[in-house]
Amino acid sequence: MPAATNPTNHDHAHCIADALTRADALCAERGARLTALRRQVLELVWTSHRPRGAYAILEDLSQREGKSAAPLTVYRALEFLVEQGLVHRLESLNAYIGCAAPGAVHSGQFLVCEACGNAVEIDDPRIRAAIDTIAAERGFQVDRPTVEVRGRCTDCQEKTP
Amino acid sequence: MPAATNPTNHDHAHCIADALTRADALCAERGARLTALRRQVLELVWTSHRPRGAYAILEDLSQREGKSAAPLTVYRALEFLVEQGLVHRLESLNAYIGCAAPGAVHSGQFLVCEACGNAVEIDDPRIRAAIDTIAAERGFQVDRPTVEVRGRCTDCQEKTP
DNA sequence: GCCGCCTACGTTATAAAATAACATCATGCC
Protein backbone atom coordinates (compact mmCIF):
# COMPACT_ATOMS: atom_id res chain seq x y z
CA MET A 1 0.00 0.00 0.00
CA PRO A 2 1.45 3.40 -0.93
CA ALA A 3 2.77 5.53 1.86
CA ALA A 4 0.18 8.17 1.07
CA THR A 5 -2.51 6.07 2.70
CA ASN A 6 -0.71 5.86 5.99
CA PRO A 7 -2.25 8.73 7.92
CA THR A 8 0.86 9.18 10.05
CA ASN A 9 3.25 9.93 7.22
CA HIS A 10 1.51 12.25 4.85
CA ASP A 11 -0.18 15.62 4.79
CA HIS A 12 -3.79 14.58 4.62
CA ALA A 13 -5.08 18.13 4.63
CA HIS A 14 -3.39 18.38 1.28
CA CYS A 15 -5.23 15.29 0.00
CA ILE A 16 -8.53 16.87 0.97
CA ALA A 17 -7.72 20.27 -0.50
CA ASP A 18 -6.56 18.61 -3.69
CA ALA A 19 -9.70 16.53 -3.99
CA LEU A 20 -11.92 19.56 -3.52
CA THR A 21 -9.97 21.60 -6.06
CA ARG A 22 -10.21 18.86 -8.65
CA ALA A 23 -13.89 18.43 -7.95
CA ASP A 24 -14.52 22.14 -8.41
CA ALA A 25 -12.68 22.08 -11.70
CA LEU A 26 -14.36 18.95 -13.03
CA CYS A 27 -17.86 20.08 -12.12
CA ALA A 28 -17.30 23.54 -13.57
CA GLU A 29 -16.08 21.94 -16.77
CA ARG A 30 -19.13 19.69 -16.97
CA GLY A 31 -21.70 22.21 -15.84
CA ALA A 32 -22.52 20.00 -12.86
CA ARG A 33 -23.57 21.73 -9.68
CA LEU A 34 -21.21 20.99 -6.83
CA THR A 35 -23.39 22.69 -4.22
CA ALA A 36 -22.23 23.58 -0.72
CA LEU A 37 -23.88 20.46 0.66
CA ARG A 38 -22.35 18.15 -1.91
CA ARG A 39 -18.97 19.73 -1.46
CA GLN A 40 -19.20 19.25 2.26
CA VAL A 41 -20.17 15.60 1.88
CA LEU A 42 -17.23 15.12 -0.46
CA GLU A 43 -14.97 16.65 2.15
CA LEU A 44 -16.36 14.27 4.78
CA VAL A 45 -15.82 11.29 2.52
CA TRP A 46 -12.20 12.40 2.35
CA THR A 47 -11.85 12.47 6.14
CA SER A 48 -9.43 9.56 5.77
CA HIS A 49 -8.34 6.91 3.30
CA ARG A 50 -10.74 4.49 4.88
CA PRO A 51 -14.10 3.91 3.25
CA ARG A 52 -16.83 5.60 5.29
CA GLY A 53 -20.43 4.57 5.77
CA ALA A 54 -23.23 6.94 4.81
CA TYR A 55 -24.37 7.16 8.41
CA ALA A 56 -20.91 8.08 9.67
CA ILE A 57 -20.89 10.93 7.19
CA LEU A 58 -24.39 11.83 8.26
CA GLU A 59 -23.29 12.12 11.88
CA ASP A 60 -20.40 14.41 10.98
CA LEU A 61 -22.65 16.49 8.83
CA SER A 62 -25.22 16.85 11.60
CA GLN A 63 -22.52 17.90 14.03
CA ARG A 64 -21.16 20.51 11.65
CA GLU A 65 -24.56 21.93 10.91
CA GLY A 66 -25.60 21.82 14.54
CA LYS A 67 -28.81 20.04 13.64
CA SER A 68 -29.55 16.48 12.67
CA ALA A 69 -29.67 15.92 8.94
CA ALA A 70 -31.74 13.20 7.29
CA PRO A 71 -30.18 10.09 5.74
CA LEU A 72 -31.56 11.05 2.36
CA THR A 73 -29.59 14.26 2.43
CA VAL A 74 -26.38 12.31 2.51
CA TYR A 75 -27.49 9.56 0.13
CA ARG A 76 -28.50 12.10 -2.48
CA ALA A 77 -25.22 13.92 -2.24
CA LEU A 78 -23.33 10.63 -2.45
CA GLU A 79 -25.35 9.60 -5.48
CA PHE A 80 -24.32 12.80 -7.24
CA LEU A 81 -20.68 12.38 -6.28
CA VAL A 82 -20.62 8.77 -7.48
CA GLU A 83 -22.25 9.76 -10.76
CA GLN A 84 -19.58 12.39 -11.27
CA GLY A 85 -16.88 9.83 -10.50
CA LEU A 86 -15.66 11.85 -7.51
CA VAL A 87 -16.50 9.10 -5.06
CA HIS A 88 -16.66 5.32 -5.31
CA ARG A 89 -18.89 2.97 -3.43
CA LEU A 90 -17.27 -0.14 -1.97
CA GLU A 91 -19.94 -2.77 -2.40
CA SER A 92 -18.46 -5.24 0.03
CA LEU A 93 -18.38 -2.64 2.80
CA ASN A 94 -21.47 -0.55 2.11
CA ALA A 95 -19.16 2.41 2.27
CA TYR A 96 -17.81 5.29 0.23
CA ILE A 97 -14.35 6.54 -0.57
CA GLY A 98 -12.95 9.49 -2.46
CA CYS A 99 -11.70 8.79 -5.96
CA ALA A 100 -7.98 9.18 -6.37
CA ALA A 101 -8.14 10.13 -10.04
CA PRO A 102 -11.49 11.62 -10.97
CA GLY A 103 -11.85 12.42 -14.62
CA ALA A 104 -9.71 9.48 -15.69
CA VAL A 105 -11.14 6.16 -16.81
CA HIS A 106 -12.31 4.03 -13.93
CA SER A 107 -12.98 0.41 -13.57
CA GLY A 108 -13.36 0.43 -9.81
CA GLN A 109 -10.64 -1.74 -8.36
CA PHE A 110 -9.58 -1.64 -4.73
CA LEU A 111 -7.15 -3.18 -2.29
CA VAL A 112 -8.80 -3.08 1.12
CA CYS A 113 -6.76 -3.74 4.24
CA GLU A 114 -8.74 -5.63 6.83
CA ALA A 115 -6.42 -4.54 9.62
CA CYS A 116 -6.25 -0.76 9.24
CA GLY A 117 -9.29 -0.31 7.04
CA ASN A 118 -7.48 1.70 4.39
CA ALA A 119 -8.50 1.19 0.80
CA VAL A 120 -6.38 2.00 -2.22
CA GLU A 121 -7.73 2.42 -5.69
CA ILE A 122 -5.81 0.49 -8.34
CA ASP A 123 -7.09 1.04 -11.81
CA ASP A 124 -4.91 -1.63 -13.26
CA PRO A 125 -5.33 -2.32 -16.96
CA ARG A 126 -4.21 -5.94 -16.57
CA ILE A 127 -7.11 -6.84 -14.32
CA ARG A 128 -9.48 -5.00 -16.58
CA ALA A 129 -8.00 -6.77 -19.61
CA ALA A 130 -8.39 -10.17 -17.97
CA ILE A 131 -12.04 -9.44 -17.19
CA ASP A 132 -12.69 -8.20 -20.72
CA THR A 133 -11.08 -11.28 -22.21
CA ILE A 134 -13.17 -13.72 -20.20
CA ALA A 135 -16.32 -11.74 -20.81
CA ALA A 136 -15.65 -11.71 -24.54
CA GLU A 137 -15.08 -15.46 -24.55
CA ARG A 138 -18.48 -15.93 -23.00
CA GLY A 139 -20.29 -13.32 -25.02
CA PHE A 140 -20.93 -11.28 -21.89
CA GLN A 141 -21.20 -7.54 -22.36
CA VAL A 142 -19.39 -5.79 -19.52
CA ASP A 143 -21.05 -2.78 -18.01
CA ARG A 144 -19.55 -2.19 -14.60
CA PRO A 145 -16.80 -4.41 -13.23
CA THR A 146 -16.27 -4.46 -9.49
CA VAL A 147 -13.01 -5.67 -7.97
CA GLU A 148 -12.52 -5.47 -4.22
CA VAL A 149 -9.58 -7.37 -2.82
CA ARG A 150 -9.50 -7.93 0.92
CA GLY A 151 -6.21 -8.56 2.62
CA ARG A 152 -3.38 -6.84 4.48
CA CYS A 153 -1.43 -3.80 3.43
CA THR A 154 2.34 -3.58 3.73
CA ASP A 155 2.26 -1.47 6.88
CA CYS A 156 -0.03 -3.88 8.70
CA GLN A 157 2.02 -6.90 7.67
CA GLU A 158 5.05 -5.26 9.23
CA LYS A 159 3.23 -4.53 12.46
CA THR A 160 2.06 -8.12 13.02
CA PRO A 161 4.13 -10.37 10.79
CA MET B 1 -23.59 -16.88 -20.36
CA PRO B 2 -23.74 -20.68 -20.56
CA ALA B 3 -27.00 -22.23 -21.63
CA ALA B 4 -27.29 -23.95 -18.30
CA THR B 5 -28.28 -20.70 -16.64
CA ASN B 6 -31.19 -20.14 -18.93
CA PRO B 7 -34.08 -21.59 -16.95
CA THR B 8 -36.05 -22.40 -20.08
CA ASN B 9 -33.51 -24.71 -21.61
CA HIS B 10 -32.14 -26.90 -18.89
CA ASP B 11 -33.33 -29.35 -16.28
CA HIS B 12 -33.01 -27.24 -13.19
CA ALA B 13 -34.29 -29.97 -10.89
CA HIS B 14 -31.11 -31.76 -11.85
CA CYS B 15 -28.99 -28.76 -10.84
CA ILE B 16 -30.63 -28.76 -7.42
CA ALA B 17 -30.34 -32.50 -6.90
CA ASP B 18 -26.71 -32.37 -7.94
CA ALA B 19 -25.93 -29.51 -5.59
CA LEU B 20 -27.51 -31.34 -2.66
CA THR B 21 -25.70 -34.57 -3.44
CA ARG B 22 -22.34 -32.83 -3.62
CA ALA B 23 -23.11 -30.96 -0.41
CA ASP B 24 -23.95 -34.20 1.38
CA ALA B 25 -20.72 -35.76 0.19
CA LEU B 26 -18.53 -32.78 1.04
CA CYS B 27 -19.97 -32.32 4.51
CA ALA B 28 -19.73 -36.03 5.28
CA GLU B 29 -16.11 -35.97 4.20
CA ARG B 30 -15.35 -32.98 6.39
CA GLY B 31 -17.41 -34.01 9.37
CA ALA B 32 -19.50 -30.86 8.98
CA ARG B 33 -23.15 -31.12 9.95
CA LEU B 34 -25.45 -30.43 7.05
CA THR B 35 -28.60 -30.42 9.15
CA ALA B 36 -32.12 -30.58 7.75
CA LEU B 37 -32.47 -26.83 8.11
CA ARG B 38 -29.18 -26.04 6.41
CA ARG B 39 -29.93 -28.48 3.64
CA GLN B 40 -33.29 -26.86 3.07
CA VAL B 41 -31.77 -23.38 2.95
CA LEU B 42 -29.23 -24.66 0.45
CA GLU B 43 -32.06 -26.00 -1.66
CA LEU B 44 -33.83 -22.65 -1.50
CA VAL B 45 -30.68 -20.83 -2.55
CA TRP B 46 -30.66 -23.10 -5.57
CA THR B 47 -34.21 -22.15 -6.53
CA SER B 48 -32.74 -20.49 -9.61
CA HIS B 49 -29.45 -19.25 -11.01
CA ARG B 50 -30.28 -15.80 -9.76
CA PRO B 51 -28.75 -14.61 -6.51
CA ARG B 52 -31.41 -14.56 -3.78
CA GLY B 53 -31.71 -12.28 -0.80
CA ALA B 54 -31.80 -13.72 2.70
CA TYR B 55 -35.33 -12.48 3.24
CA ALA B 56 -36.61 -14.10 0.06
CA ILE B 57 -35.24 -17.39 1.31
CA LEU B 58 -36.77 -16.68 4.69
CA GLU B 59 -40.20 -16.26 3.13
CA ASP B 60 -39.95 -19.54 1.26
CA LEU B 61 -38.76 -21.28 4.36
CA SER B 62 -41.63 -19.90 6.41
CA GLN B 63 -44.10 -21.03 3.80
CA ARG B 64 -42.67 -24.54 3.71
CA GLU B 65 -42.65 -24.86 7.44
CA GLY B 66 -46.09 -23.36 7.78
CA LYS B 67 -44.83 -20.94 10.42
CA SER B 68 -42.77 -17.78 10.21
CA ALA B 69 -39.08 -18.36 10.77
CA ALA B 70 -36.76 -15.71 12.17
CA PRO B 71 -34.16 -13.92 10.03
CA LEU B 72 -31.38 -15.30 12.19
CA THR B 73 -32.40 -18.83 11.30
CA VAL B 74 -31.64 -18.14 7.68
CA TYR B 75 -28.57 -16.01 8.29
CA ARG B 76 -27.02 -18.69 10.44
CA ALA B 77 -27.64 -21.38 7.87
CA LEU B 78 -26.23 -19.14 5.15
CA GLU B 79 -23.17 -18.44 7.24
CA PHE B 80 -22.52 -22.15 7.55
CA LEU B 81 -23.06 -22.74 3.84
CA VAL B 82 -20.71 -19.90 2.90
CA GLU B 83 -18.05 -21.22 5.27
CA GLN B 84 -18.30 -24.61 3.65
CA GLY B 85 -18.01 -23.04 0.22
CA LEU B 86 -21.41 -24.35 -0.82
CA VAL B 87 -22.84 -20.89 -1.29
CA HIS B 88 -21.35 -17.54 -2.23
CA ARG B 89 -22.45 -14.12 -1.18
CA LEU B 90 -22.67 -11.48 -3.88
CA GLU B 91 -21.52 -8.36 -2.13
CA SER B 92 -22.87 -5.95 -4.66
CA LEU B 93 -26.36 -7.42 -4.42
CA ASN B 94 -26.60 -8.45 -0.77
CA ALA B 95 -27.63 -11.83 -2.06
CA TYR B 96 -26.60 -15.47 -2.10
CA ILE B 97 -26.07 -18.01 -4.84
CA GLY B 98 -25.21 -21.69 -4.94
CA CYS B 99 -21.61 -22.53 -5.72
CA ALA B 100 -21.12 -24.28 -9.03
CA ALA B 101 -18.01 -26.17 -7.97
CA PRO B 102 -17.83 -26.62 -4.21
CA GLY B 103 -14.70 -28.32 -3.01
CA ALA B 104 -12.58 -26.76 -5.73
CA VAL B 105 -10.48 -23.66 -5.20
CA HIS B 106 -12.54 -20.48 -5.24
CA SER B 107 -11.72 -16.94 -5.80
CA GLY B 108 -15.27 -15.70 -6.07
CA GLN B 109 -15.74 -14.26 -9.52
CA PHE B 110 -19.11 -13.62 -11.10
CA LEU B 111 -20.72 -12.33 -14.24
CA VAL B 112 -24.04 -10.82 -13.24
CA CYS B 113 -26.64 -10.00 -15.88
CA GLU B 114 -28.53 -6.85 -15.03
CA ALA B 115 -31.40 -7.79 -17.33
CA CYS B 116 -32.32 -11.33 -16.30
CA GLY B 117 -30.58 -11.36 -12.93
CA ASN B 118 -28.68 -14.57 -13.58
CA ALA B 119 -25.19 -14.82 -12.18
CA VAL B 120 -22.50 -17.19 -13.42
CA GLU B 121 -19.46 -18.14 -11.44
CA ILE B 122 -16.23 -17.89 -13.37
CA ASP B 123 -13.20 -19.00 -11.43
CA ASP B 124 -10.82 -17.80 -14.04
CA PRO B 125 -7.13 -18.15 -13.25
CA ARG B 126 -6.20 -15.20 -15.45
CA ILE B 127 -8.18 -12.73 -13.37
CA ARG B 128 -6.82 -14.24 -10.23
CA ALA B 129 -3.28 -14.10 -11.63
CA ALA B 130 -3.68 -10.45 -12.58
CA ILE B 131 -4.87 -9.62 -9.08
CA ASP B 132 -2.04 -11.55 -7.48
CA THR B 133 0.51 -9.81 -9.67
CA ILE B 134 -0.66 -6.33 -8.80
CA ALA B 135 -0.95 -7.20 -5.14
CA ALA B 136 2.59 -8.58 -5.13
CA GLU B 137 3.91 -5.44 -6.80
CA ARG B 138 2.40 -3.39 -4.01
CA GLY B 139 3.31 -5.71 -1.18
CA PHE B 140 -0.35 -6.37 -0.48
CA GLN B 141 -1.20 -9.75 0.96
CA VAL B 142 -4.38 -11.06 -0.67
CA ASP B 143 -6.91 -12.70 1.54
CA ARG B 144 -10.22 -12.71 -0.26
CA PRO B 145 -10.59 -11.25 -3.74
CA THR B 146 -14.07 -10.27 -4.88
CA VAL B 147 -14.89 -9.84 -8.56
CA GLU B 148 -18.45 -9.05 -9.58
CA VAL B 149 -18.94 -7.94 -13.15
CA ARG B 150 -22.26 -6.33 -14.00
CA GLY B 151 -23.45 -6.39 -17.58
CA ARG B 152 -25.61 -8.32 -20.04
CA CYS B 153 -25.54 -12.01 -20.77
CA THR B 154 -25.67 -13.40 -24.29
CA ASP B 155 -29.36 -14.31 -24.10
CA CYS B 156 -30.39 -10.84 -23.00
CA GLN B 157 -28.27 -9.15 -25.65
CA GLU B 158 -30.11 -11.16 -28.27
CA LYS B 159 -33.50 -10.21 -26.89
CA THR B 160 -32.89 -6.46 -26.93
CA PRO B 161 -29.91 -5.80 -29.20
C1' DG C 1 -27.40 -46.47 28.90
C1' DC C 2 -26.47 -42.08 30.94
C1' DC C 3 -24.03 -37.81 31.59
C1' DG C 4 -22.04 -33.78 30.20
C1' DC C 5 -20.49 -30.93 26.52
C1' DC C 6 -20.65 -28.66 22.42
C1' DT C 7 -23.18 -27.10 18.70
C1' DA C 8 -27.41 -25.95 16.53
C1' DC C 9 -31.76 -23.81 16.85
C1' DG C 10 -35.57 -20.66 18.78
C1' DT C 11 -37.16 -16.07 20.37
C1' DT C 12 -37.25 -11.32 20.99
C1' DA C 13 -35.42 -7.06 20.24
C1' DT C 14 -32.62 -3.83 17.90
C1' DA C 15 -29.17 -1.91 14.75
C1' DA C 16 -27.66 -0.48 10.21
C1' DA C 17 -28.36 0.71 5.42
C1' DA C 18 -31.35 2.41 1.94
C1' DT C 19 -35.49 4.26 -0.29
C1' DA C 20 -40.37 6.24 -1.07
C1' DA C 21 -43.50 10.00 -1.33
C1' DC C 22 -44.36 14.51 -1.09
C1' DA C 23 -43.48 19.51 0.09
C1' DT C 24 -40.56 23.49 -0.31
C1' DC C 25 -36.79 26.23 -1.73
C1' DA C 26 -33.10 28.02 -4.80
C1' DT C 27 -31.13 29.01 -9.18
C1' DG C 28 -30.79 30.12 -13.88
C1' DC C 29 -33.17 31.52 -17.99
C1' DC C 30 -36.27 34.29 -20.63
Place this chain on the structure above:
DNA sequence: GGCATGATGTTATTTTATAACGTAGGCGGC
Protein backbone atom coordinates in the same frame (compact mmCIF):
# COMPACT_ATOMS: atom_id res chain seq x y z
C1' DG D 1 -40.56 39.22 -12.30
C1' DG D 2 -42.23 34.69 -13.58
C1' DC D 3 -41.44 30.15 -14.76
C1' DA D 4 -39.10 25.73 -15.19
C1' DT D 5 -35.81 22.77 -13.41
C1' DG D 6 -33.24 20.78 -10.16
C1' DA D 7 -31.75 20.66 -5.13
C1' DT D 8 -33.05 20.17 -0.50
C1' DG D 9 -36.17 19.28 3.61
C1' DT D 10 -39.38 16.20 6.12
C1' DT D 11 -41.58 12.14 7.52
C1' DA D 12 -42.28 7.42 7.15
C1' DT D 13 -41.02 2.93 5.72
C1' DT D 14 -38.43 -0.91 3.73
C1' DT D 15 -34.59 -3.93 3.46
C1' DT D 16 -30.63 -6.10 5.40
C1' DA D 17 -28.18 -7.77 9.36
C1' DT D 18 -26.88 -8.64 14.24
C1' DA D 19 -27.14 -8.90 19.54
C1' DA D 20 -28.36 -11.28 23.66
C1' DC D 21 -30.05 -14.97 25.88
C1' DG D 22 -32.35 -19.35 26.45
C1' DT D 23 -33.50 -24.24 24.93
C1' DA D 24 -32.77 -28.54 22.79
C1' DG D 25 -30.51 -32.17 20.44
C1' DG D 26 -26.70 -35.05 18.96
C1' DC D 27 -22.20 -37.17 20.10
C1' DG D 28 -18.31 -38.95 22.75
C1' DG D 29 -16.60 -40.80 27.14
C1' DC D 30 -17.47 -43.84 30.58
